[in-house]
Amino acid sequence: MSLNPTRRRFVMLAPFAGMTALAACSRPEPPTPAQMPVPTPLPMPVTPSSPTAQEPTTAPAPTTANLPIVDAQEAKALSFGYVAIASNADKARFPMFVAGSACSNCALYQGAAGETHGPCAIFIGQRVASAGWCSAWAKKA
Numbered sequence: 001m002s003l004n005p006t007r008r009r010f011v012m013l014a015p016f017a018g019m020t021a022l023a024a025c026s027r028p029e030p031p032t033p034a035q036m037p038v039p040t041p042l043p044m045p046v047t048p049s050s051p052t053a054q055e056p057t058t059a060p061a062p063t064t065a066n067l068p069i070v071d072a073q074e075a076k077a078l079s080f081g082y083v084a085i086a087s088n089a090d091k092a093r094f095p096m097f098v099a100g101s102a103c104s105n106c107a108l109y110q111g112a113a114g115e116t117h118g119p120c121a122i123f124i125g126q127r128v129a130s131a132g133w134c135s136a137w138a139k140k141a
């Protein structure tokens with residue numbers, strides 16, 4: 001039995017045509033805008049909190065007012081003969097003591113006039129009494 005080439009071709013292609021038609025019918029319709037999934041918002045980047053009324057926007061200005069006061073009994077103070085009241089200086093040990101000399105009129109004193117204590121170039125990071133004295137005293141110009 002011989003088949004017509006056209007018929008043979010039809011017989012060979014018919015299953016594929018059916019599968020194609022079935023695939024076309026089973027393809028889902030594209031979703032309408034109402035059926036589109038709602039995208040979830042991306043998380044917001046974490047940023048530092050904005051300054052509030054309680055938080056200063058800048059660091060406080062450095063101050064020497066809260067520096068510790070030199071203890072006359074600490075080793076460095078003892079070696080320099082530091083005393084908190086100049087008239088209590090050991091004049092026998094430091095014969096160069098000049099009457100009227102004090103930290104307040106020393107060239108190394110960095111405190112403001114009228115302050116009871118202020119920084120000193122010898123005792124860095126601490127404050128000395130303006131009425132104090134030590135053997136490094138040098139007349140303020």
Ligand code: SF4
Binds near residue numbers: 102103106128135137
């Ligand atoms: S160096 Fe001057 S300011 Fe400093 S402790 Fe001595 S006397 Fe006072």
